[in-house]
Amino acid sequence: MSGVGLRHEKDETLAGLLRQIWSGRKTVLTTMGVIYALGILFLWLSASKYEAEMLIGPTPQMGIKEDVGTLPLSTVARFNALDGTLTLSSKNSGLFKALVTSPRVGKLLLKTPDIKEGIKKDIEGGIFSPDIETWNSQDMSAYLKNNLNISSQIDVQGLFSLSYRHVSPEFAEVFLRKVHAITDELIRNDYRVLTSDRIAYIQKMLTQTLNPDHREGLTRLLLELEKQKIMVNADRSFSVQVLDPPTASRTLKYPRKGVYFGVLFFAGLILGCLIVLIRDPVMGRDGGS
Numbered sequence: 514m515s516g517v518g519l520r521h522e523k524d525e526t527l528a529g530l531l532r533q534i535w536s537g538r539k540t541v542l543t544t545m546g547v548i549y550a551l552g553i554l555f556l557w558l559s560a561s562k563y564e565a566e567m568l569i570g571p572t573p574q575m576g577i578k579e580d581v582g583t584l585p586l587s588t589v590a591r592f593n594a595l596d597g598t599l600t601l602s603s604k605n606s607g608l609f610k611a612l613v614t615s616p617r618v619g620k621l622l623l624k625t626p627d628i629k630e631g632i633k634k635d636i637e638g639g640i641f642s643p644d645i646e647t648w649n650s651q652d653m654s655a656y657l658k659n660n661l662n663i664s665s666q667i668d669v670q671g672l673f674s675l676s677y678r679h680v681s682p683e684f685a686e687v688f689l690r691k692v693h694a695i696t697d698e699l700i701r702n703d704y705r706v707l708t709s710d711r712i713a714y715i716q717k718m719l720t721q722t723l724n725p726d727h728r729e730g731l732t733r734l735l736l737e738l739e740k741q742k743i744m745v746n747a748d749r750s751f752s753v754q755v756l757d758p759p760t761a762s763r764t765l766k767y768p769r770k771g772v773y774f775g776v777l778f779f780a781g782l783i784l785g786c787l788i789v790l791i792r793d794p795v796m797g798r799d800g801g802s
């Protein structure tokens with residue numbers, strides 16, 4: 514068969530499909546109507562959510578250039594030539610990201626009545642809604658992993674944003690502040706315990722060491738640890754700081770109605786066409802038999 518004949522046959526096949534769909538246009542429109550009705554019902558039952566976001570970055574600390582050799586590994590130093598000081602930036606961003614959705618944070622959030630009540634409003638609705646009163650730290654950790662969005666800022670080391678969606682924009686802002694405060698305090702306490710243990714160990718070594726050189730080195734190390742202890746106990750953010758406080762959008766972020774209804778339109782159209790194309794041959798065979 515020549516190429517012209519094949520093309521003519523394909524054209525006839527396509528034309529036949531279009532005629533078949535056109536003849537079943539009522540079925541297509543009915544299917545689209547049903548899909549739209551179900552979609553509107555789902556939209557009505559689902560919770561509309563607002564998104565809050567805050568920008569987080571490293572916590573700067575000050576020191577002198579002689580401190581470079583004694584800085585902890587979690588610190589990046591930048592020398593200021595004008596006054597001979599250092600701007601020290603903590604590298605705890607990675608630790609914060611790992612800990613913010615952990616069961617340790619979840620356990621403390623469950624002990625906060627206002628937070629529990631807000632999350633209850635977020636998860637309620639439907640017969641299969643979980644009961645937050647039965648949650649443990651692992652359940653809260655799973656909720657945090659599913660609902661907290663961490664986005665690193667491109668080309669900016671240690672800078673990232675934390676976002677959260679909730680039916681109440683006010684609660685979304687409060688929740689982000691609470692999550693940051695709890696996570697930062699956990700990291701602070703870990704460093705406080707570590708520093709105190711090291712100080713106690715060095716003090717013990719000083720009582721047992723007679724060599725003057727060793728005692729001098731231990732004394733310098735003890736002084737540096739005392740400085741670190743002072744910074745740990747400072748009344749400020751320890752691991753990472755909030756550069757831009759959480760602010761919730763007053764426009765709905767979920768669902769996006771334009772995209773949602775567009776998907777419903779094409780889903781109804783495609784499903785209706787498939788029903789027509791499958792139904793007519795089946796009915797034809799049944800009629801022939």
